[in-house]
Amino acid sequence: MIGRSRRTFLRQGLSGLAVFGMAHAMPAAGAGAPPTVPPRVPIIDCTDLYHPHQDVGDNFDLVAAYALPEVDLRAVILDATEKYRQPPEGPRDPGFIPVTQLNAIFGRNVPCATTPYSALQSPHDPLRAAPVFQQAGIELLLSTLRQAETKVDVLIFGAARAVAAAYNREPQLLRSKIGRIHLCAGTSSPDYLEWNVVLDPHAFVCLLRSDLPVAIYPCATKDGPFAYGPHNCFWKLTDLEFIRQMHPRLRSYLAYAFGRSPRVDFLRAIEEDPSPELLNDICRRPHNVWETSVWAAVANRRVARSADGPFRLKSAAEVLPGDTVLPNELRPCRVQVADNGLFTFELTDQPTNFWIYDRGDPLVHERALREALPALYTGFRP
Numbered sequence: 001m002i003g004r005s006r007r008t009f010l011r012q013g014l015s016g017l018a019v020f021g022m023a024h025a026m027p028a029a030g031a032g033a034p035p036t037v038p039p040r041v042p043i044i045d046c047t048d049l050y051h052p053h054q055d056v057g058d059n060f061d062l063v064a065a066y067a068l069p070e071v072d073l074r075a076v077i078l079d080a081t082e083k084y085r086q087p088p089e090g091p092r093d094p095g096f097i098p099v100t101q102l103n104a105i106f107g108r109n110v111p112c113a114t115t116p117y118s119a120l121q122s123p124h125d126p127l128r129a130a131p132v133f134q135q136a137g138i139e140l141l142l143s144t145l146r147q148a149e150t151k152v153d154v155l156i157f158g159a160a161r162a163v164a165a166a167y168n169r170e171p172q173l174l175r176s177k178i179g180r181i182h183l184c185a186g187t188s189s190p191d192y193l194e195w196n197v198v199l200d201p202h203a204f205v206c207l208l209r210s211d212l213p214v215a216i217y218p219c220a221t222k223d224g225p226f227a228y229g230p231h232n233c234f235w236k237l238t239d240l241e242f243i244r245q246m247h248p249r250l251r252s253y254l255a256y257a258f259g260r261s262p263r264v265d266f267l268r269a270i271e272e273d274p275s276p277e278l279l280n281d282i283c284r285r286p287h288n289v290w291e292t293s294v295w296a297a298v299a300n301r302r303v304a305r306s307a308d309g310p311f312r313l314k315s316a317a318e319v320l321p322g323d324t325v326l327p328n329e330l331r332p333c334r335v336q337v338a339d340n341g342l343f344t345f346e347l348t349d350q351p352t353n354f355w356i357y358d359r360g361d362p363l364v365h366e367r368a369l370r371e372a373l374p375a376l377y378t379g380f381r382p
């Protein structure tokens with residue numbers, strides 16, 4: 001009963017702070033109405049996930065898409081670029097293997113498909129000239145939206161290619177079915193061209209000139225992708241020792257990814273424990289993270305702690321009065337984007353379809369997430 005009344009109190013108390021929550025995902029709760037569990041947020045995850053990995057952070061991050069109880073993963077769009085498939089950058093291929101492994105681990109059958117391997121030729125390019133196989137990701141995005149009974153959030157952790165091409169094909173479908181696009185890309189000032197923008201500049205420009213609802217989580221500052229500012233989302237784990245405490249199958253999945261395993265029996269591989277040598281090697285590594293803020297937003301979680309306890313990513317309903325809650329906000333803004341993908345933003349209180357991420361003090365935020373993310377990941381139970 002305490003939990004119930006607390007939940008009701010918090011829903012009422014937090015209703016003015018909907019900037020960070022998914023307002024469309026919250027149930028209507030009138031005074032005295034019985035509290036209900038918020039429905040899971042349907043999502044499409046667009047990620048430049050590969051095997052062997054390019055940035056193993058994408059392999060690490062996709063676990064959250066499957067494991068967070070607040071989200072309902074409807075499709076994975078594998079954003080792939082030819083340059084990174086081929087030597088000397090490669091060889092590698094879009095991440096069909098890691099998606100299939102996670103489907104096996106979580107007992108799911110989430111569909112996935114690749115994007116075209118080449119960028120848009122203009123911000124208006126529907127990419128219809130790409131080979132049929134490579135158009136499957138755009139079509140999966142469109143069909144997932146078409147079939148959705150409610151609005152879907154679209155998360156972009158690589159190039160914006162699939163979403164931009166889909167918008168250029170069926171703008172009205174995207175307007176009517178997307179709750180919010182969470183675009184984890186770009187730079188918080190117009191001084192540095194960030195990786196995900198460079199992958200497909202016209203796609204990024206397309207979304208930042210569109211009438212779609214877009215929340216921008218810049219990955220970089222003027223000082224690059226590993227710098228710290230209030231509006232970018234990079235932070236760093238000093239090591240990955242917590243992987244030892246993760247669920248055995250997820251540990252095996254991560255070992256396969258981090259170890260760039262060449263095994264073709266990739267489903268059998270995740271049923272075996274990694275060698276102690278490989279696990280020791282992985283656990284010692286520092287790890288770059290850009291994605292946590294997006295998951296917190298989509299899952300409506302807060303970076304919070306009670307008294308002097310450790311920071312956790314708490315669901316909004318778990319936050320107690322008196323808890324320390326760090327800023328982790330989406331602020332309405334206007335955006336001006338240049339043809340090369342550099343952009344400026346300006347906060348506004350006027351109606352807008354853009355939001356910019358704001359975490360306040362980035363080092364305080366990082367210290368908190370160094371406690372909260374290991375706890376989240378070791379708590380995942382497929």
Ligand SMILES: [Ca+2]
Nearest residue numbers: 048058157158
């Ligand atoms: Ca990525």
